[in-house]
Amino acid sequence: MKTTTPNTHARSGSAPKHERPLNTDDDVRGLPRPKKGRRDYHVKDTPGLMVRVSPASVLFIVRKRGPRVDDKPGEIHKLVIGHFPAMDLETAKKLANEKVSLIRQGADPNRTDTAGQSLGEAWKWAKGNRHLKPSTLRDYEDRWKRHLSAHERTPMRAITPEWIKARMDGALENAKKGDGVVDANRLRSLLGTIFTEWCERNPGAAHPVRAVRKARNGDGSAPRPRTNKLTVDQARAYSRALERYAAGEGRPGKYEDGPYQRAQRRGMADYLTLNMYVGLRKSNGIGLRWDWIDLGAATITVPASETKTKKELVVNIPAPVLSMLKRRHADSERHPVYVFPGRRNSDKPMNSPGKAHEAVLKLAGLPAGAVTIHDMRRTLGSAMIANGADVSEVREQLGHANIATTSIYLNLKGENTVKKSLERAAAAFGGEDAA
Known part of the structure; x- marks a missing residue:
C-alpha cells in the first residue's frame, strides 16, 4: 500500500503516529490541518516528495541531497514544486521524479526540459x-x-x-x-x-x-476606455451618496443592522472617500498602513516596494480625507497596522469594496458599472486639470511613471486645452487678436 510517513521534525510538534495512504487527491485533501505551524508527510513511493500541510495551504515539496563532492556530503536541495489542489498528486509525483533525477546527477533541479510540452x-x-x-x-x-x-x-x-x-x-x-x-x-x-x-x-x-493585440469593440474602442470617469455633477452626487451609504440607506431590511454592520459600512465609505479624493491605486488604498501616514504634514508615503512603479510615492491629503483619517486614528490602538483592517482579522487589510462601490453608485442615481473604483482616479485627475493643476502635479499625485499616461487627462474636459493655452500665451505677448 502506498503510504506516507509523518515527519517527526515538523515545526508544529510531534507528527501523527499513524500512517496515511496517499493514493488519490482525496487522500491529500483529507490530511488534517494543524492549528498552527506546519506538518510534513513523506510520500513513500516517490522518494524526495513531501506534502506540507499548514493552516493556510497544502504544498508539494521536493527535498533531496545531491551526490557527494570531494568526500563531503552533497548539498540538500529543497524546493516547492506546486500548490494543491492547483497541482494534483499524480502530476506532483511525476514532477518530483524529474527533480530527484536531476539532483542525483548533480544538476540544477530548477532546470526543466519542457520544450516539447503540449x-x-x-x-x-x-x-x-x-x-x-x-x-x-x-x-x-x-x-x-x-x-x-x-x-x-x-x-x-x-x-x-x-x-x-x-x-x-x-x-x-x-x-x-x-x-x-x-x-x-x-x-x-x-x-x-x-x-x-x-x-x-x-x-x-x-x-x-x-x-496579439487585445480585442476591441466594433467601433474600434477598448472595452472600457481609459478616459472613463464621472462628470463634476456625478462626482458631487457620488460624494453625497457616501454618507447616505454609511448611514445605512439602501440597506436590505431583512439583514441585521447592529454595531458590527454599521462599523463595516463606515469603513467601506471611508475607503471610498479616500479613493475619490486622494487617487491611490486600489491595492495601496486598501492596504494603507498607519506608518505610511503623516497627519501633521498631511501626506501619505507609500514605500517603493508597494508601488506599481517601484518608486516611493508621496501624495497629499486633502481636508475631507484628513478629518476622516484623524477620526479613524483615534481608534488605531485597536487596529494599529492597517487603516482599513479586515473584517475577521485586523492583521490583514479589508476585502475589496466592490459591492459597496456599486451600492453608492445606485444611491447616487448612476447606472450600475458606470465607473470602476480605478476610474475614480481618472475622475480626480481630470478634476485637477480642470481646476488649473499642471500635468506634472497630477502625475505626482497619481504616481504615474510616464507623463504620457497623465496627458490623457488634458482631453477629458471636452475642450481644446492646447488651443486655449496658445491663445493665453498670445495674449501675454500682446497679440491683438488674442482671446
Whole structure:
C-alpha cells in the first residue's frame, strides 16, 4: 500500500503516529490541518516528495541531497514544486521524479526540459507553479474548458499569433450577453499566463501572445476606455451618496443592522472617500498602513516596494480625507497596522469594496458599472486639470511613471486645452487678436 510517513521534525510538534495512504487527491485533501505551524508527510513511493500541510495551504515539496563532492556530503536541495489542489498528486509525483533525477546527477533541479510540452501539459504546469488568486484560477478554468480543452494536445511550439487570434475570434462569435470582447481578452490573458511560465523554462522560446493585440469593440474602442470617469455633477452626487451609504440607506431590511454592520459600512465609505479624493491605486488604498501616514504634514508615503512603479510615492491629503483619517486614528490602538483592517482579522487589510462601490453608485442615481473604483482616479485627475493643476502635479499625485499616461487627462474636459493655452500665451505677448 502506498503510504506516507509523518515527519517527526515538523515545526508544529510531534507528527501523527499513524500512517496515511496517499493514493488519490482525496487522500491529500483529507490530511488534517494543524492549528498552527506546519506538518510534513513523506510520500513513500516517490522518494524526495513531501506534502506540507499548514493552516493556510497544502504544498508539494521536493527535498533531496545531491551526490557527494570531494568526500563531503552533497548539498540538500529543497524546493516547492506546486500548490494543491492547483497541482494534483499524480502530476506532483511525476514532477518530483524529474527533480530527484536531476539532483542525483548533480544538476540544477530548477532546470526543466519542457520544450516539447503540449498546451494541456503547459497549463497544468502553470497553474501548479504560478500563484494565482482563487477567483482568477476559477475564471481561467472556465475559459480553458470552453475554449481550449479541445486543443490540449497542440504542441506549444506550434502555437502562433494567428492561432491565438483565431481562438479569440471564436470567443467573440460564441459569446453570450454581449460580453465577447471581455471573454476574448481574458482568454488572451490565460494564454499569456501559460506562455509566460513556459518561456521562463525555455529561454529563447517565442511568446506569441505578445504579438496579439487585445480585442476591441466594433467601433474600434477598448472595452472600457481609459478616459472613463464621472462628470463634476456625478462626482458631487457620488460624494453625497457616501454618507447616505454609511448611514445605512439602501440597506436590505431583512439583514441585521447592529454595531458590527454599521462599523463595516463606515469603513467601506471611508475607503471610498479616500479613493475619490486622494487617487491611490486600489491595492495601496486598501492596504494603507498607519506608518505610511503623516497627519501633521498631511501626506501619505507609500514605500517603493508597494508601488506599481517601484518608486516611493508621496501624495497629499486633502481636508475631507484628513478629518476622516484623524477620526479613524483615534481608534488605531485597536487596529494599529492597517487603516482599513479586515473584517475577521485586523492583521490583514479589508476585502475589496466592490459591492459597496456599486451600492453608492445606485444611491447616487448612476447606472450600475458606470465607473470602476480605478476610474475614480481618472475622475480626480481630470478634476485637477480642470481646476488649473499642471500635468506634472497630477502625475505626482497619481504616481504615474510616464507623463504620457497623465496627458490623457488634458482631453477629458471636452475642450481644446492646447488651443486655449496658445491663445493665453498670445495674449501675454500682446497679440491683438488674442482671446
